[in-house]
Structures are given as C-alpha cells and as structure tokens.
Amino acid sequence: MKGGLVSETGAVLHSERRPTPRAEGPDAVVAAIRDFISHLATAGDGTPEGVGLAVPGLVSETAASYAANLGWRDVPASDFTTLDVPVLLGHDVRTGGLAESVFGAGRGISDFLFLPIGTGIAGAMIIEGAPYGGSSGWGGEIGHVPVFPDGEQCACGQLGCLETYASAASVGRRYSLRAGLEGVRAEQVVSSDDPIAIEVWDEAVEALSLALATYTLLLDPSLIVLGGGLSEAGPALFDPVRTRLVKRLTFRDAPPLVPAALGVDAGMLGAALLGWRAAGRPDLGPDWSTDVRSAPSVS
Ligand SMILES: [Zn+2]
Structure with missing residues (x-):
C-alpha cells in the first residue's frame, strides 16, 4: 500500500x-x-x-x-x-489514469488510453476527459482481450489473453519456462539477445500491437500512454510496438505512444x-507538477 x-x-x-x-x-x-x-x-x-x-x-x-x-x-x-x-x-x-489525465502525460487530452504494464495489464480508458468504467465497472480490462485465438491459458481461464504474453510477469515466466531457468525477470529478457529472449519478446510486442490496434480502431484515442514496470524498457518496448502498430493500421494514423509521467x-x-x-474541490489538479519524485518519502 x-x-x-x-x-x-x-x-x-x-x-x-x-x-x-x-x-x-x-x-x-x-x-x-x-x-x-x-x-x-x-x-x-x-x-x-x-x-x-x-x-x-x-x-x-x-x-x-x-x-x-x-x-x-x-x-x-x-x-x-x-x-x-x-x-x-x-x-x-x-x-492512476485520472492523475495522468489531469496533470500527467495526458494533460489537456480528452481521449487516450493509459496502459500500465506490470505484473498484470489493465487499461484506463479516458473518454471525453474522464476515466470510463463501462456499464458494470469492468471496462478497461484490456489485459484479458484475446489476442491469439486458442493461445495459452490465462489465469482468468480464457485462452490467448494479452496479459498472458505481454505482462512483465508473463515475459519473465515464458522465457524461464523455455530456457529451463527459474525466476528470470522481464528486464533481463528485454536486454538479452539470445534466440529464446528474442522470440518471447517478439511475441509480447506482437500481442501488444494487436491489442492497441483493436483499441485504436474502436475508440480512436489521440494518445496511448504506456506505464508500469515494463515501460521502463524504453525504446526496446516503444520502438517495436510503435512500428507494428503503424504497419497494422492501413487506413488511419496510429496515435502517438508516450511514456507515463x-x-x-x-x-x-x-x-x-x-x-x-x-472535499468539494473538483477543480484542483491541472496546475499540479509531474515532478513528484522529489517529494519527501519514507519507505
Ligand atoms: Zn485473461
């Protein structure tokens, strides 16, 4: 907490x-x-x-x-x-998406996707300036969008979910399994150039670009904000996902992909x-600083 x-x-x-x-x-x-x-x-x-x-x-x-x-x-x-x-x-x-929307990477943007990629994957769909939860509150569960028909079984019970291929936990788990190792972490997979790492990472990138193409075609966001632990991979994540997203979308532009703030x-x-x-102060936030890491902290 x-x-x-x-x-x-x-x-x-x-x-x-x-x-x-x-x-x-x-x-x-x-x-x-x-x-x-x-x-x-x-x-x-x-x-x-x-x-x-x-x-x-x-x-x-x-x-x-x-x-x-x-x-x-x-x-x-x-x-x-x-x-x-x-x-x-x-x-x-x-x-988290609300904060990114009010004064973070999505400041001033009315329609965007905030996608933290960590142990799991879930999205905050910012639609017309506010996070959208859908009719029952399950809106934004993009981690459980099936990307590979009849793919690997997800912890949720479905087959081929985005999260099974592209969460940080899944990238580490899938590499470890294929390489016959234990507990390899996603960051190690991303920075490794052995054939198994390249294959596992390629599948993660493919899964992400598929899910983001679907989101883009359905909701027409003007921006996609990637966050969470895996986004720390920087260009190793953003460049290939951006390239494939652009290639996948034939008749429209791909929205820019940017890191969370x-x-x-x-x-x-x-x-x-x-x-x-x-407290009755809905107007606060737009002028807040994104430079919060210097705040005093006891951990
Ligand atoms: Zn699932």
Missing part, C-alpha cells in the same frame, strides 16, 4: 508505504488501511479535508464491491477511515485528486 498527504497545490507533504496484510483476511486489510489513513493524517497541521482511495477490483465511488485477491465484498467507503471527512473510492488503474505515484496522486473532489 502506498499513501500520501497531498496539499491543494499538489505538494506531497508526506508519503509512505506499508505492506498489505492480505494473509490475515479481508477485514484485516480494511483495518490496516484505516490505521494507515489515521497515521497519514497526523503528518499535516490539521485534519485532512477529504480522503481518496484507489482500490482494485469492482469499485464504485461509494463501495469496494468485489476484489478477488483481497476477498472484499461490498465494503462501504466509510469503512476505510475513522476520520470524520468525506471519502471517495476509485478503481486503481482508472485512478507519474510513474508508480500515479495511483496515489489520483487518489489525492479523489480526496479533494470528496
């Missing part, structure tokens, strides 16, 4: 990480979040005006409806804090925007 106390000018006054006590059950995680928020609140001069949280799974502004990996079912927003202030919840990836802080800063929105 990562939390911070963020001022109305976007200054991160204090930020901190804590482990998620997942093994202790769903209620223990909620209790740990309550403690964490109370602790963060003491880092400022007074009581915060609002609280925002970015949480995984199926989420509305007022409840964490379902999170498979945390065991949550219908946890109301008010359960997450004992502070007497308004609270807003957001989906983790869409909240807020890194691992996107979720926390998006949650801060939600906190200020909860």
Whole structure:
C-alpha cells in the first residue's frame, strides 16, 4: 500500500508505504488501511479535508464491491477511515489514469488510453476527459482481450489473453519456462539477445500491437500512454510496438505512444485528486507538477 498527504497545490507533504496484510483476511486489510489513513493524517497541521482511495477490483465511488485477491465484498467507503471527512473510492488503474489525465502525460487530452504494464495489464480508458468504467465497472480490462485465438491459458481461464504474453510477469515466466531457468525477470529478457529472449519478446510486442490496434480502431484515442514496470524498457518496448502498430493500421494514423509521467505515484496522486473532489474541490489538479519524485518519502 502506498499513501500520501497531498496539499491543494499538489505538494506531497508526506508519503509512505506499508505492506498489505492480505494473509490475515479481508477485514484485516480494511483495518490496516484505516490505521494507515489515521497515521497519514497526523503528518499535516490539521485534519485532512477529504480522503481518496484507489482500490482494485469492482469499485464504485461509494463501495469496494468485489476484489478477488483481497476477498472484499461490498465494503462501504466509510469503512476505510475513522476520520470524520468525506471519502471517495476509485478503481486503481482508472485512478492512476485520472492523475495522468489531469496533470500527467495526458494533460489537456480528452481521449487516450493509459496502459500500465506490470505484473498484470489493465487499461484506463479516458473518454471525453474522464476515466470510463463501462456499464458494470469492468471496462478497461484490456489485459484479458484475446489476442491469439486458442493461445495459452490465462489465469482468468480464457485462452490467448494479452496479459498472458505481454505482462512483465508473463515475459519473465515464458522465457524461464523455455530456457529451463527459474525466476528470470522481464528486464533481463528485454536486454538479452539470445534466440529464446528474442522470440518471447517478439511475441509480447506482437500481442501488444494487436491489442492497441483493436483499441485504436474502436475508440480512436489521440494518445496511448504506456506505464508500469515494463515501460521502463524504453525504446526496446516503444520502438517495436510503435512500428507494428503503424504497419497494422492501413487506413488511419496510429496515435502517438508516450511514456507515463507519474510513474508508480500515479495511483496515489489520483487518489489525492479523489480526496479533494470528496472535499468539494473538483477543480484542483491541472496546475499540479509531474515532478513528484522529489517529494519527501519514507519507505
Ligand atoms: Zn485473461
């Protein structure tokens, strides 16, 4: 878990990480979040005006409806804090997308895709200026778009999902399996020029370019923002994906592919925007700085 106390000018006054006590059950995680928020609140001069949280799974502004990996079912927003202030919840990836949209790589752009590629892959579809969750909140699960018919089975049960080929975890896993090694990480695969690494990376790039072509044709974004751990690969990721995306799209231009601006802080800063929105300040954010890594941090 990562939390911070963020001022109305976007200054991160204090930020901190804590482990998620997942093994202790769903209620223990909620209790740990309550403690964490109370602790963060003491880092400022007074009581915060609002609280925002970015949480995984199926989420509305007022409840964490379902999170498979945390065991949550219908946890109301008010359960997450004992502070007497308004609270807003957001989906983790869409909240990161909100921050990138308001003052990050997508600042001033009304339609774009924010795609963090890490252990898994999920997208925040920014449509007409706001993250779009679809009719039931599952919108943006681009990691589970089938890219190779009858391909490898994904943890979700489907076959040939994007995430199975192109997440950082999958790139490491697929290489390790073929090379007969254990625990090779995606960064090592990207920077290696052995034939197995080239093949595994090529399949990841192919899967990504297919999914991004589909997204582009359906939603016509003016920008695609790649984030997450795998985006640190830089040109080794951006160049081949861009080339194939351009080649795949015959009758229209490909949107530019750019790196995310807020890194691992996107979720926390998006949650801060939600906190200020909860406090009745929806106008804050456009003038916040992307230079958040210099903020004081205790980890
Ligand atoms: Zn899947």
